[in-house]
Amino acid sequence: MNRSMIDLWVGIFVAAGFAALLFLALKVGNLATFSTNDTYQVHAKFANIGGLKVRGPVKSAGVVVGRVADIRFDNESYEAIVTMTLDVSYQFPRDTTAKILTSGILGEQYIGLEAGGDGVMLKQGDRVRLTQSAVVLENLISQFLFNKAAEGKEPAK
Amino acid sequence: MIEVAPLRSRLERLGSTVTSQVWRLGYASRFLAYLVLHSGTALRRFRLTIAEVYFAGVLSLVIILVSGLFVGMVLALQGYETLQRFGASESLGVLVALSLVRELGPVVAGLLFASRAGSAITAEIGLMKATEQISAMEMMAVDPIARVVAPRFWGGVLSMPLLAALFSGAGIFGGYLVGVQLIGVDAGAFWSQMQAAVDVREDIMNGVIKSVVFGVAVTWISVFEGYDAVPTAEGVSRATTRTVVTSSLAILALDFVLTALMFTGGNG
Numbered sequence: 445m446n447r448s449m450i451d452l453w454v455g456i457f458v459a460a461g462f463a464a465l466l467f468l469a470l471k472v473g474n475l476a477t478f479s480t481n482d483t484y485q486v487h488a489k490f491a492n493i494g495g496l497k498v499r500g501p502v503k504s505a506g507v508v509v510g511r512v513a514d515i516r517f518d519n520e521s522y523e524a525i526v527t528m529t530l531d532v533s534y535q536f537p538r539d540t541t542a543k544i545l546t547s548g549i550l551g552e553q554y555i556g557l558e559a560g561g562d563g564v565m566l567k568q569g570d571r572v573r574l575t576q577s578a579v580v581l582e583n584l585i586s587q588f589l590f591n592k593a594a595e596g597k598e599p600a601k
Numbered sequence: 602m603i604e605v606a607p608l609r610s611r612l613e614r615l616g617s618t619v620t621s622q623v624w625r626l627g628y629a630s631r632f633l634a635y636l637v638l639h640s641g642t643a644l645r646r647f648r649l650t651i652a653e654v655y656f657a658g659v660l661s662l663v664i665i666l667v668s669g670l671f672v673g674m675v676l677a678l679q680g681y682e683t684l685q686r687f688g689a690s691e692s693l694g695v696l697v698a699l700s701l702v703r704e705l706g707p708v709v710a711g712l713l714f715a716s717r718a719g720s721a722i723t724a725e726i727g728l729m730k731a732t733e734q735i736s737a738m739e740m741m742a743v744d745p746i747a748r749v750v751a752p753r754f755w756g757g758v759l760s761m762p763l764l765a766a767l768f769s770g771a772g773i774f775g776g777y778l779v780g781v782q783l784i785g786v787d788a789g790a791f792w793s794q795m796q797a798a799v800d801v802r803e804d805i806m807n808g809v810i811k812s813v814v815f816g817v818a819v820t821w822i823s824v825f826e827g828y829d830a831v832p833t834a835e836g837v838s839r840a841t842t843r844t845v846v847t848s849s850l851a852i853l854a855l856d857f858v859l860t861a862l863m864f865t866g867g868n869g
Binding site for chain 2: 450451453454456457458460461462463464465467468469471472473499501
C-alpha cells in the first residue's frame with residue numbers, strides 16, 4: 445500500500461474517531477442541553493435536602509428548567525444552601541416556592557418550583573425564600589407511630 | 602541445618618528477581634524519558650507517525666468495532682433481564698452508556714489494542730533488533746529510538762483514545778439495536794434517560810483520560826519490551842508474550858487507580 449492510501453485511511457480513521465467522540469458528547473451526554481443557553485443562578489435554604497445531588501434536575505410543572513449547581517452547608521443557620529442554575533428563558537416570580545420532591549417511590553430527588561403571584565421576577569443571585577424540605581421517611585414513620593400511640597391511649601381514659 | 606542451603610539459594614533467587622525487576626523499571630523509565638525528549642524526528646517527519654497510526658489504529662478498527670458492537674448487544678440483553686425485574690427497563694440506555702463510557706470502552710479497547718497492536722510493535726522492534734537493523738542504524742549515526750521507536754510510540758498514543766471512543770460508540774449502537782429494535786424498549790426513553798444521566802465532563806472526559814493513560818502505558822510497554830528483547834527468535838517470542846501480559850495487568854491496575862480517583866469521594 446502506497447503512502448497516499450495510508451494517509452487516506454488514517455484520515456478516515458481520525459475523522460471517525462472524532463465523530464465517535466462528538467456522538468458521545470452530543471447524543472449520549474448532555475452537552476446539547478443547557479450548556480449553550482444563557483443561565484442565571486438563584487439560591488435557596490433548606491432545613492433538609494434528603495438525597496438531592498449536584499446536577500439534579502430543577503423542574504416546574506414537570507418540565508426541567510434548570511439544574512442544581514452546588515450544595516453547601518451553612519455554618520450559621522445549620523441549613524443547606526442549594527444553588528440552582530436556571531435557563532433565562534424561564535422566569536419565575538420572587539415569591540416562588542422551592543420544594544424537594546421525589547420522582548416515583550424510589551426515584552431520584554429533584555427541586556420543584558411553584559410560581560407565586562409577585563410581579564417582580566427572580567434575578568441572578570436572588571434567594572428563594574419559601575422552601576419546603578425533603579420528606580424523610582424515618583421522620584414520617586415516627587410521626588405516624590406517635591400519632592397511633594396517642595390514639596391508643598385516649599379510649600383508656 | 603540441612604535445610605539452610607536450599608533456603609538461602611531460594612532467598613537469593615527471590616532477591617535477585619526483585620532487584621532485576623526494579624532495575625528494569627528504572628531502565629524503562631529512563632527509556633521513556635529519552636524517547637519523549639528525542640521524539641523531535643517523529644513530529645517533524647510526521648509521515649512516519651502517520652504510517653504507525655495506520656498500523657496501530659486503522660488495522661485495529663475491525664476488531665474494535667465488532668467487539669464493541671457485541672459487547673453493547675450483550676450488555677443490553679443482560680441489563681434488560683435484570684432491570685425489568687425492578688420495572689426499570691427504561692433505564693437500559695443509562696446502564697449501557699455508563700458502563701461503556703466509564704469502564705468497558707477504555708478497558709476492553711485497551712486490552713484489544715495491547716494484543717492486536719502492542720504485540721505487533723514488540724515483535725517488529727524485537728525482530729529489527731534480532732536481524733541487527735537497529736545496530737546498523739546506530740552504525741550510520743541514526744538514532745534508532747528517534748527513528749524507529751518514537752513514531753511507533755506516538756502512533757499508538759494517538760490511536761488509543763480514538764479507538765476507545767469508537768468502541769464506546771459501536772457499543773451504544775449495539776445496545777440500541779438489541780434494546781430498542783429487538784426487545785422493544787421505548788426509543789425516546791432510551792436516549793433521553795441516557796442523556797440525562799451521562800455527564801460530558803464527569804463521564805465522557807474521564808473515559809477519554811483513561812484511554813489516553815492506557816494508550817501511553819500499553820505503547821510504552823510494547824516499545825520497551827521490543828527494544829529490550831533478547832535478539833533471538835526465542836527472545837522475541839518471550840518479549841511479545843510479556844508485552845501482552847504486562848499491558849493487560851497494567852491496564853486493569855491503572856483502571857482501578859483511575860476509577861478510585863475519578864468516581865469516588867466526589868459530591869456527585
